[in-house]
Amino acid sequence: MRLRYHEPVLITEVLEHLITDTGAVYVDATVGGGGHAEGICRRLRTPGRVICFDADEEAIAHARKHLEQFGGQVEFVHANFTQLKSELCSKRVGTVGGILFDLGVSSHQLDEPARGFSFRSDEPLDMRMDRQGRKTARDVVNNTDEPMLADLLWRYGEERGSRRIAKSIIAARPVETTGQLKKIIESAVARKHSIKSIARVFQALRIEVNDELRNLDTALLSAVDLLQKGGRLAVLSYHSLEDRIVKEFFRRECATRVRSAHKYVPDKEIAPRARLLTKKPITASEEEVERNSRARSAKLRVVERI
Numbered sequence: 406m407r408l409r410y411h412e413p414v415l416i417t418e419v420l421e422h423l424i425t426d427t428g429a430v431y432v433d434a435t436v437g438g439g440g441h442a443e444g445i446c447r448r449l450r451t452p453g454r455v456i457c458f459d460a461d462e463e464a465i466a467h468a469r470k471h472l473e474q475f476g477g478q479v480e481f482v483h484a485n486f487t488q489l490k491s492e493l494c495s496k497r498v499g500t501v502g503g504i505l506f507d508l509g510v511s512s513h514q515l516d517e518p519a520r521g522f523s524f525r526s527d528e529p530l531d532m533r534m535d536r537q538g539r540k541t542a543r544d545v546v547n548n549t550d551e552p553m554l555a556d557l558l559w560r561y562g563e564e565r566g567s568r569r570i571a572k573s574i575i576a577a578r579p580v581e582t583t584g585q586l587k588k589i590i591e592s593a594v595a596r597k598h599s600i601k602s603i604a605r606v607f608q609a610l611r612i613e614v615n616d617e618l619r620n621l622d623t624a625l626l627s628a629v630d631l632l633q634k635g636g637r638l639a640v641l642s643y644h645s646l647e648d649r650i651v652k653e654f655f656r657r658e659c660a661t662r663v664r665s666a667h668k669y670v671p672d673k674e675i676a677p678r679a680r681l682l683t684k685k686p687i688t689a690s691e692e693e694v695e696r697n698s699r700a701r702s703a704k705l706r707v708v709e710r711i
């Protein structure tokens with residue numbers, strides 16, 4: 406049984422890179438168990454405050470309790486981070502000192518059998534971060550046709566055996582639980598690859614159910630709009646698909662020229678909106694990975710609004 410709801414990853418590095426103005430408003434776009442938000446609160450002074458978002462109502466309830474001691478210095482919004490701009494606008498917040506995205510699921514969500522994220526136990530297939538969401542993993546697995554299912558497993562899981570696995574899923578439908586799905590994948594791929602394939606298929610379904618990549622793309626754009634001059638945007642990602650989106654987005658925001666499509670037309674000079682602070686992503690130390698295996702795949706990238 407895990408004692409903490411979630412162990413925050415790269416906490417020192419996140420705080421060092423995120424906070425430059427201790428009297429400003431900060432946004433934790435993915436509050437989870439509130440570990441990073443607590444660190445931010447501790448570094449701020451009045452009138453500095455933190456506005457915490459999460460798509461998961463349970464996470465919001467937990468973080469509210471965990472951060473009770475900070476009183477009015479912290480606020481909570483149960484919403485998808487694609488709604489950052491409209492939610493901050495309704496709170497009359499114009500620009501902010503920094504925004505943190507710590508992507509993916511929390512350890513609590515993975516451990517909680519009712520959430521259906523994990524293949525380590527047998528749970529009803531669900532995987533919704535927001536339980537008000539209409540589509541579950543069960544719906545995706547049982548209502549998607551074979552070519553689309555294979556495509557989804559390939560695109561969001563980079564799973565080489567996607568076609569074979571999709572065929573086996575279709576033949577075994579209806580698929581109701583994570584345990585059932587795990588067995589189907591095991592039967593479709595070579596034994597030595599099965600754990601990796603299972604993890605990739607589960608990742609693909611989770612991304613599809615929660616529309617994770619599209620939401621990230623949308624939210625990053627509004628996040629840069631919301632930063633005050635010198636404000637920072639920090640993103641912690643945990644797999645290559647997320648990291649590629651962040652890296653590409655930061656590259657575009659920091660570019661000083663757009664390459665011409667024609668060799669006789671010169672490149673166009675442009676004024677970048679941001680400056681890249683992490684040429685290479687920051688990763689966790691061996692000690693941290695030892696303490697918290699989740700930190701192993703974490704990549705932290707940061708830009709500053711100019």
Ligand SMILES: C[S@@+](CC[C@H](N)C(=O)[O-])C[C@H]1O[C@@H](n2cnc3c(N)ncnc32)[C@H](O)[C@@H]1O
Pocket residue numbers: 411412413414434435436437438439440441442458459460461464484485486487507508509510511512534620
């Ligand atoms: C890795 S956990 C965050 C952990 C947190 N930093 C901490 O210190 O405890 C990710 C959280 O982001 C939330 N989340 C994921 N995608 C989201 C989205 N599009 N909008 C809002 N919250 C999201 C999940 O529900 C989860 O609680």
